[in-house]
Amino acid sequence: MQYFDHVNARTLREAADYLRSSKGSAKAMAGGTDLLGVLKDRILPQYPETVVNLKTIEGLEYIKQDHQGLKIGALTKLTAIAESDLIREKCPSLARAADSVATPLIRNLATIGGNLCQDVRCWYYRYPDDVGGAMQCLRKGGDLCYAVRGENRYNSIFGGMKVSESPCTARCPNGTDIPGYISRLRAGDMVGAARIIMRVNPMPAITARVCGYFCQEGCSRNACDENVSISALERFVGDYILDHVDEFFTAPEQESGKRVAIVGSGPGGLTAAYYLRQAGHAVTVYEKMAEAGGLLTYAIPAYRLPKECVGRTMAAFEKIGITFRLKTEIGKDIRTEDLDEQYDSIFFDTGAWKRRIIGIEGEEMTTFGLEFLMEVKQWMKDKPGRNVLVIGGGNVAVDVAVTAKRLGAVSVTMVCLEAEKELPASIDELRRAREEGVVILPQWSPTRVLRDDDRIKGLDLVRCESVFDLDGKFAPVFDDTVKKSVSGDSILVAVGQRTDLSFLGKDIDLETKNGLIAVDPESQMTSKPGLFAGGEVTSGPATVVMALKSGRKAAAAMNEYLGVKAAHVSSEVNGFLAFDPQGVLKSARARLPERLPADRSVEAEDTSGLEYDEAMTEAERCLNCGCIAVNPSDIATVLLALDATIKTTKRTLTAEEFFTSSAVVTNLLDDDELVTEIMVSGLGKGHRSVYEKFRVRSTIDFAIVSVAFAYEVGNDKIKNARIALGGVAPVAFRAREVEDYLNGRTVSEDVAAEAAELAVKGAIPLEKNGYKIPVLKTMVKRAVLKR
Amino acid sequence: MKQDKIRLTVNGSSHDLSIGVNLGEIAPSETLVHTLRETLGLTGAKESCDHGACGCCTVIMDGQAVPSCMVLTVECHGKEITTIEGLQDPETEALDPLQQSFIDNMAFQCGYCTPGIIMTSKALLEKNPRPDEEEIKEALAGNFCRCISQYQVIEAVKQAAKNGR
Numbered sequence: 001m002q003y004f005d006h007v008n009a010r011t012l013r014e015a016a017d018y019l020r021s022s023k024g025s026a027k028a029m030a031g032g033t034d035l036l037g038v039l040k041d042r043i044l045p046q047y048p049e050t051v052v053n054l055k056t057i058e059g060l061e062y063i064k065q066d067h068q069g070l071k072i073g074a075l076t077k078l079t080a081i082a083e084s085d086l087i088r089e090k091c092p093s094l095a096r097a098a099d100s101v102a103t104p105l106i107r108n109l110a111t112i113g114g115n116l117c118q119d120v121r122c123w124y125y126r127y128p129d130d131v132g133g134a135m136q137c138l139r140k141g142g143d144l145c146y147a148v149r150g151e152n153r154y155n156s157i158f159g160g161m162k163v164s165e166s167p168c169t170a171r172c173p174n175g176t177d178i179p180g181y182i183s184r185l186r187a188g189d190m191v192g193a194a195r196i197i198m199r200v201n202p203m204p205a206i207t208a209r210v211c212g213y214f215c216q217e218g219c220s221r222n223a224c225d226e227n228v229s230i231s232a233l234e235r236f237v238g239d240y241i242l243d244h245v246d247e248f249f250t251a252p253e254q255e256s257g258k259r260v261a262i263v264g265s266g267p268g269g270l271t272a273a274y275y276l277r278q279a280g281h282a283v284t285v286y287e288k289m290a291e292a293g294g295l296l297t298y299a300i301p302a303y304r305l306p307k308e309c310v311g312r313t314m315a316a317f318e319k320i321g322i323t324f325r326l327k328t329e330i331g332k333d334i335r336t337e338d339l340d341e342q343y344d345s346i347f348f349d350t351g352a353w354k355r356r357i358i359g360i361e362g363e364e365m366t367t368f369g370l371e372f373l374m375e376v377k378q379w380m381k382d383k384p385g386r387n388v389l390v391i392g393g394g395n396v397a398v399d400v401a402v403t404a405k406r407l408g409a410v411s412v413t414m415v416c417l418e419a420e421k422e423l424p425a426s427i428d429e430l431r432r433a434r435e436e437g438v439v440i441l442p443q444w445s446p447t448r449v450l451r452d453d454d455r456i457k458g459l460d461l462v463r464c465e466s467v468f469d470l471d472g473k474f475a476p477v478f479d480d481t482v483k484k485s486v487s488g489d490s491i492l493v494a495v496g497q498r499t500d501l502s503f504l505g506k507d508i509d510l511e512t513k514n515g516l517i518a519v520d521p522e523s524q525m526t527s528k529p530g531l532f533a534g535g536e537v538t539s540g541p542a543t544v545v546m547a548l549k550s551g552r553k554a555a556a557a558m559n560e561y562l563g564v565k566a567a568h569v570s571s572e573v574n575g576f577l578a579f580d581p582q583g584v585l586k587s588a589r590a591r592l593p594e595r596l597p598a599d600r601s602v603e604a605e606d607t608s609g610l611e612y613d614e615a616m617t618e619a620e621r622c623l624n625c626g627c628i629a630v631n632p633s634d635i636a637t638v639l640l641a642l643d644a645t646i647k648t649t650k651r652t653l654t655a656e657e658f659f660t661s662s663a664v665v666t667n668l669l670d671d672d673e674l675v676t677e678i679m680v681s682g683l684g685k686g687h688r689s690v691y692e693k694f695r696v697r698s699t700i701d702f703a704i705v706s707v708a709f710a711y712e713v714g715n716d717k718i719k720n721a722r723i724a725l726g727g728v729a730p731v732a733f734r735a736r737e738v739e740d741y742l743n744g745r746t747v748s749e750d751v752a753a754e755a756a757e758l759a760v761k762g763a764i765p766l767e768k769n770g771y772k773i774p775v776l777k778t779m780v781k782r783a784v785l786k787r
Numbered sequence: 788m789k790q791d792k793i794r795l796t797v798n799g800s801s802h803d804l805s806i807g808v809n810l811g812e813i814a815p816s817e818t819l820v821h822t823l824r825e826t827l828g829l830t831g832a833k834e835s836c837d838h839g840a841c842g843c844c845t846v847i848m849d850g851q852a853v854p855s856c857m858v859l860t861v862e863c864h865g866k867e868i869t870t871i872e873g874l875q876d877p878e879t880e881a882l883d884p885l886q887q888s889f890i891d892n893m894a895f896q897c898g899y900c901t902p903g904i905i906m907t908s909k910a911l912l913e914k915n916p917r918p919d920e921e922e923i924k925e926a927l928a929g930n931f932c933r934c935i936s937q938y939q940v941i942e943a944v945k946q947a948a949k950n951g952r
Contacts, residue, residue, distance in 0.1 A: 006816070700928075
């Protein structure tokens with residue numbers, strides 16, 4: 001065994017001190033029969049520096065009864081529990097469970113406290129390090145649960161449990177509960193799926209088309225085949241929402257009496273408007289352009305985001321009572337100071353629309369890319385030259401390049417500072433551009449415009465070695481010895497736009513930083529109370545989803561500022577995480593039907609959405625990332641049925657809290673928190689309890705299925721039934737439906753059979769553990785019929 | 788508290804051992820089976836599965852049969868340990884009646900697991916001098932034999948119990 005230090009703790013306090021001061025590098029050890037195996041096989045990424053021996057703590061080895069109930073010290077050996085006359089008489093199920101653990105030799109060492117805290121036995125999790133390396137499964141912070149698609153005969157038949165935030169949600173800037181809504185989709189619950197998304201995003205039809213989809217980069221499936229096409233699923237739900245506007249866009253039930261103004265109708269402003277309106281405020285959105293939507297309407301080409309989609313979203317927003325004041329420029333048509341007087345709170349989302357000057361010779365001859373995109377929208381006629389050069393490597397630059405190409409340019413060449421892998425544009429967009437013949441030149445910087453009088457002839461370029469310094473700051477390094485010229489007759493510049501803060505009148509003195517409005521990162525509040533800002537005017541060029549998040553955060557903070565409590569939306573998961581055992585085996589992701597390059601235009605959307613069946617198949621590919629290993633403790637299942645309490649050095653927990661709130665029991669406890677006592681009360685006359693355990697070998701094996709049943713009998717009828725199932729789910733859990741059914745009934749074959757049927761309701765057996773269903777039924781039946 | 792010296796009694800002899808990383812010292816991460824075999828030269832207990840599952844390393848510690856691969860030596864301070872080597876009478880060199888019963892019943896084949904099985908059986912008989920067949924089977928549920936000596940083992944333990952009466 002790899003070396004570790006060893007200390008004997010003489011008291012609980014001393015043990016806690018060791019554990020606390022080690023900051024996670026020490027491990028507590030009681031009997032050691034679980035921990036020593038873990039250490040010998042080096043299955044965990046972190047090996048402890050010190051093992052703290054708890055067995056030297058006096059006074060924790062006892063079995064006694066007082067007026068509160070039966071009490072067992074945490075260091076009591078399982079042999080003592082199995083052989084205790086008191087326990088055999090008062091709760092035979094506990095004696096039986098203890099007696100069923102491992103082997104007599106192990107029971108002579110193992111303690112009850114250690115049994116409750118033991119780690120899972122999933123063979124992927126337990127795979128020894130010296131045979132090809134331990135496996136970094138999901139439970140260890142890795143990407144994948146190998147059992148979901150692998151050998152899962154001993155795993156859960158009721159789904160998984162979260163052991164970490166799903167990587168897709170973690171990567172989503174807006175924190176969308178992606179596995180949550182995909183679960184609803186799989187269940188055929190479109191409304192439920194839509195509502196989960198709309199908790200954080202009121203316009204999924206739009207984001208689905210323009211988001212950078214960081215979530216897909218995080219998807220666990222990347223580790224084995226192809227990620228789930230979250231974009232296609234979000235679009236499916238988003239389009240459903242727009243087809244059922246009446247159902248999803250309803251005016252608030254109560255008006256708050258507060259008035260708020262939104263300046264700018266980009267994604268951030270719109271999102272803030274939506275959530276503020278939901279809270280009952282009178283919301284007015286000011287937009288200087290003729291149509292609402294900001295960059296959604298004016299900058300993102302229609303082939304990516306059809307204007308009909310934006311229009312329908314705006315109509316839905318109007319329907320819930322959001323007022324739009326178009327062609328009204330704040331700072332010009334209405335003074336900002338006046339707005340501040342009229343409204344209780346204001347949110348600024350004025351975006352970044354101003355041209356950034358690169359500073360090259362002849363720059364005045366070039367065209368601003370964003371203006372070009374707006375002109376396309378407005379006139380569709382002002383065709384660019386025949387050979388177009390685009391400066392920039394972001395999504396706007398790609399939009400500009402592709403649009404130019406589709407409008408008839410013979411050649412389009414993008415000149416980008418960044419290396420191929422660093423290009424800020426999304427991989428999909430770059431692929432599309434190349435598909436249509438756009439040439440991309442990474443790692444080049446323009447130095448001057450080549451001209452022939454007032455005609456553009458091309459660009460001089462110099463090699464760009466690197467763009468960012470070690471701190472990630474923009475600090476391009478050039479190699480002047482490597483030069484190149486490209487020819488072209490028009491140059492479109494899309495290198496990141498700037499904000500224009502001139503609308504802030506002289507009386508509105510907001511703090512700014514680097515040309516951006518400075519805001520508190522949590523609340524989005526500016527230096528002036530009541531005035532909030534978000535989107536690119538606070539962040540500089542970013543993404544739609546970032547703007548959306550800032551709008552949502554601002555809305556929450558504005559509600560707080562206005563003293564209005566927004567309705568609480570709960571996001572807890574009920575029950576275990578379900579997934580489709582067959583569906584997850586499918587490797588290939590869904591692809592949106594796409595027009596052939598020759599058929600693409602600047603007006604019609606390139607892609608179309610998934611059909612219902614396709615969307616369901618894709619939803620079934622989601623692993624709903626959770627751990628499906630089962631808690632191996634026999635004692636846990638029994639204590640749950642007995643409604644025991646577990647005392648630690650810091651608090652007293654019910655068995656329900658202790659065993660079912662986390663897939664990793666020890667995560668519930670602080671590093672320096674130790675179990676000290678187990679107490680079972682209510683073991684009066686008439687109380688009965690049984691424990692049934694199924695395993696292949698009658699010794700050493702862990703429970704494949706186990707059932708603990710505690711109840712009372714009065715007038716020949718079952719009362720206060722508590723039935724706990726072990727070995728079939730990530731944690732032992734109570735089968736409440738079975739309990740409700742059994743209460744008030746007299747035991748019979750039929751009653752036991754019905755209880756067994758109820759116990760397996762909702763099970764989702766995996767490819768290799770379907771056999772657990774009949775076993776579970778049999779065990780429940782036996783437990784109920786046992787005399 | 789760090790334990791830097793331990794004293795344990797093995798088969799009636801007391802041993803003082805230092806805990807540490809130097810030559811001749813016992814590492815804190817060392818298991819009892821290792822110390823018995825490598826430091827004290829008592830190779831009767833076998834290190835087989837090294838996970839407490841097979842019972843080949845069984846010794847009797849303070850009256851209880853335990854798998855010595857799942858016990859850290861550093862935690863054995865003050866313990867009384869008996870290994871298979873300690874069953875023989877030190878003066879007469881006569882085998883323990885239980886050992887003799889195993890021979891008489893041919894209760895082994897390759898013999899690798901036998902020391903562990905005898906130690907578990909010995910602990911059983913100390914606690915329960917007259918076990919019935921079920922009790923013998925239950926007590927030996929943590930000792931595995933791949934050569935199928937189990938039938939003879941049960942006979943041997945039964946006979947030893949009978950002779951002890």
